[in-house]
Amino acid sequence: MREKLVLERAREEGWALAFNDVRLRPAHSEIMPDEVNLETMFSRNVGLKIPIVSAAMDTVTESRLAIQLAKLGGLGVIHRGLTIEKQASEVAKVKHSLHGLIENPICAKADDTVLSLLNSRNEKGYSFHSFPVIDDDGKLVGIVTQTDVLFCRDYNQKLGEIMTSNLFTASKGITMDDAYEVMMKNRVKVLPLVDENGKISGMYAAVDLRRIMDGSAVNYNLDDKGQLRVGAAVGVGNEALKRVKRLYEKGIDVIVIDTAHGDSKGVIDTLKRIKNRYPKLDVVVGNVSIGDSAKRLADEGADGIKIGQGPGSICTTRIIAGVGRPQLAAVYDCARVLEGYNIPLCADGGITYSGDITIAIAAGADSVMIGSLLAGTDETPVEIVLAQGRQWKSYRGMGSLGAMKQHKSSRQRYLQEGRREKDLIPEGVEGLAPYRGKLEGVIKYLVGGLKQGMGYIGVKDISELRENTEFDRVTNAGINESHPHDVNITEEAPNYRGR
Numbered sequence: 001m002r003e004k005l006v007l008e009r010a011r012e013e014g015w016a017l018a019f020n021d022v023r024l025r026p027a028h029s030e031i032m033p034d035e036v037n038l039e040t041m042f043s044r045n046v047g048l049k050i051p052i053v054s055a056a057m058d059t060v061t062e063s064r065l066a067i068q069l070a071k072l073g074g075l076g077v078i079h080r081g082l083t084i085e086k087q088a089s090e091v092a093k094v095k096h097s098l099h100g101l102i103e104n105p106i107c108a109k110a111d112d113t114v115l116s117l118l119n120s121r122n123e124k125g126y127s128f129h130s131f132p133v134i135d136d137d138g139k140l141v142g143i144v145t146q147t148d149v150l151f152c153r154d155y156n157q158k159l160g161e162i163m164t165s166n167l168f169t170a171s172k173g174i175t176m177d178d179a180y181e182v183m184m185k186n187r188v189k190v191l192p193l194v195d196e197n198g199k200i201s202g203m204y205a206a207v208d209l210r211r212i213m214d215g216s217a218v219n220y221n222l223d224d225k226g227q228l229r230v231g232a233a234v235g236v237g238n239e240a241l242k243r244v245k246r247l248y249e250k251g252i253d254v255i256v257i258d259t260a261h262g263d264s265k266g267v268i269d270t271l272k273r274i275k276n277r278y279p280k281l282d283v284v285v286g287n288v289s290i291g292d293s294a295k296r297l298a299d300e301g302a303d304g305i306k307i308g309q310g311p312g313s314i315c316t317t318r319i320i321a322g323v324g325r326p327q328l329a330a331v332y333d334c335a336r337v338l339e340g341y342n343i344p345l346c347a348d349g350g351i352t353y354s355g356d357i358t359i360a361i362a363a364g365a366d367s368v369m370i371g372s373l374l375a376g377t378d379e380t381p382v383e384i385v386l387a388q389g390r391q392w393k394s395y396r397g398m399g400s401l402g403a404m405k406q407h408k409s410s411r412q413r414y415l416q417e418g419r420r421e422k423d424l425i426p427e428g429v430e431g432l433a434p435y436r437g438k439l440e441g442v443i444k445y446l447v448g449g450l451k452q453g454m455g456y457i458g459v460k461d462i463s464e465l466r467e468n469t470e471f472d473r474v475t476n477a478g479i480n481e482s483h484p485h486d487v488n489i490t491e492e493a494p495n496y497r498g499r
């Protein structure tokens, strides 16, 4: 990325600028906002259709939000306040929510009862209803579908008694196109695949294939098997390695080593151990805010770097510890130092309006991670609450007292693992985010604002936005002029909340 005049001068003189210290200059444009391409990378091998990643926080990202965000083209990072098993099962829910080829379908045994199948489906949170039935040698003997269960009067019956055994199957290796043809022609909802010995070796589901084939999934963020992409946060040390093992077994796309201080020995050792054991698994590491720190992580094998020390809406690190770096300066510094490395950078925290996304990318980020603006959506794992006559959803820092008391992982994130409860030093606050309805609506305005910005600058994609944008340093007067002024707002705009 080439030097940005204003940012470079500030960098040389030791002025650390924040998003609100600048605006982007318009330039000659032959691009309409709807023509821009927002595809980018979160890590070396994990792409995004839109440059938005959700924060690994216990009030933001579990499977529900991750599924929806991946369908909108982004990526959710499942937080690590969950036990290893629970986090792995949240990942599995995302991976199982949509399939091209289901490589390892969840199977049942002919001797299992209907009740035991339904219980296990409930416990594991599977959203699908069709289970291939196999014998002790793994040979396919039938299939149990929703219809079979619907017409079963006695749940103590064995699956072997209610399953459909007259089956359409195809051989392992059939292409997705051919499988789709077979299913459409014969009106079958699932197509189990078998190898030369009759053993189950995969499955296709018609609803998923239909979405992929008819183009309604073109904007989904999918892996190469046609499953939604998802990330998960881990900490450091042996516990992190155990977590990665289970997450890897569930098909995780990218691991995020999620700490408040990425440039530390424990993080780098953990990165090396993970990369050593899983060389093909992408690992994003953070958080840092200094170019030299980003370089150290890159040199140690990070596949992506997350930037942000203290910009978050619920963060108090810079106030409590006196340490951190305004986010614009942090992003630019890391991007300049990593020039030529080809390692994606994610700007984590401090996005308050859609325009901040445009600014973060123009300063060198490839994507942004967002907490507060997504925290009010339907898809977060918390309930709506009523206060002051309005609807809210709780949102808290992972370094807040509440989160640190509840999660060992939060204490570890803020380097306080060994402390007693009464000795904890919080680095975040607990609060309420205004309720914002469906995630889709919020993302529409964030992406829409970014596209408008790209139209003003005349850039057709994310790499041009990073490369070809110039900044103006603005004063407080400039910022005041930028926000609505001298009017009483009578109708709230859906994409603007007053300061």
Ligand code: XMP
Pocket (backbone or CB within 6 Å): 055, 056, 057, 287, 308, 309, 310, 311, 312, 313, 314, 315, 316, 317, 318, 348, 349, 350, 351, 369, 370, 371, 372, 373, 396, 397, 398, 399, 400, 427, 428, 429
């Ligand atoms: P936003 O501004 O989108 O920021 O709400 C979300 C990011 O903030 C970080 N985070 C914290 N930082 N104390 C901190 O200093 C905390 O308690 C805390 N909790 C989350 C995190 O990087 C997240 O993605």
